[in-house]
Amino acid sequence: MELIYVLDILGTFAFAISGALVASDKKFDLFGVLIIAFVTAVGGGMLRDVLMNAHPINWIGDLNYLWTILAAVILTFLFKSKIAPLSKTMFLFDTIGIGVFTLLGLKKGLLFNLHPVVALIMGMISAVFGGVLRDVLTNKIPLIFQKEIYASACLAGGITYLILNSFGVKENIIFVIAAFVIVIIRVIAVRFQLQLPKIKDDLFTKT
Numbered sequence: 001m002e003l004i005y006v007l008d009i010l011g012t013f014a015f016a017i018s019g020a021l022v023a024s025d026k027k028f029d030l031f032g033v034l035i036i037a038f039v040t041a042v043g044g045g046m047l048r049d050v051l052m053n054a055h056p057i058n059w060i061g062d063l064n065y066l067w068t069i070l071a072a073v074i075l076t077f078l079f080k081s082k083i084a085p086l087s088k089t090m091f092l093f094d095t096i097g098i099g100v101f102t103l104l105g106l107k108k109g110l111l112f113n114l115h116p117v118v119a120l121i122m123g124m125i126s127a128v129f130g131g132v133l134r135d136v137l138t139n140k141i142p143l144i145f146q147k148e149i150y151a152s153a154c155l156a157g158g159i160t161y162l163i164l165n166s167f168g169v170k171e172n173i174i175f176v177i178a179a180f181v182i183v184i185i186r187v188i189a190v191r192f193q194l195q196l197p198k199i200k201d202d203l204f205t206k207t
Contacts, residue, residue: 004175008104009068011097014090016041016072019134021084024076026138036134037073041065043130048105048122052112091190098127099182102154103161103175120158127154149189149196157182 019040023033042065045058059065076083083090105126109119128144128151135142144150161178165171188194 004100004104007096007100009064010093011100012041012065012068013072014093014097015130016069017076017083018090018094018131020073020076021080022134022138022140024080030073030077033076034070034073036137037076038066038069039137040130040134041069041072043133044101044126044128045105045130047129048108048126051125052109052114052122054108054112095183095186096179098150098154098186099157099179101127102157102182103178106158106161116162120155120162123158124151124154127151149185149194152196153182153185153189156185 016037019037020033022040023036028036042059049055049057102123104123106119106123108126109122110116112119114122132142132144157178160181161174164174164177
């Protein structure tokens with residue numbers, strides 16, 4: 001689990017930077033940037049733990065998350081001009097992050113004896129709702145509601161985890177395969193600009 005923890009911290013770091021960059025572009029002050037970075041990085045896991053009544057809440061039980069977020073904000077302030085253009089690198093960290101967060105949230109739900117479907121939803125919440133909160137607080141339409149296959153990739157990876165788990169496959173192997181499914185779906189979706197179908201304005205219009 002040590003590697004998974006490292007990936008979790010890296011994902012938190014990437015999410016915190018993405019939040020800090022958005023807040024900085026919106027001309028927030030230092031405190032505002034810190035809050036947006038915090039919400040982006042741990043908001044999904046925090047919401048999951050509140051819904052599950054899990055204590056301590058993720059970042060409260062491990063201060064390394066707070067230090068990671070603080071480091072991300074400081075680096076963003078000092079090196080924003082160098083970090084902002086690294087879109088491919090940040091995309092990779094973000095994708096790894098949602099993969100790890102999805103599976104950790106799903107696993108935690110199963111440990112709390114939730115129905116697998118509910119645990120799957122908890123995994124998705126862990127991965128995407130930090131970004132949703134970030135976008136809402138910065139007055140943007142959340143990314144997952146308008147374009148890009150994002151939450152769907154998390155669901156696909158989570159379903160993969162549940163299927164392999166039902167066959168008794170070793171957990172480390174399950175984690176790697178399920179995370180790979182999430183990463184590859186995200187990469188393919190962005191590379192080929194794939195999107196879920198949208199409801200047309202005239203779909204329900206009478207003729």
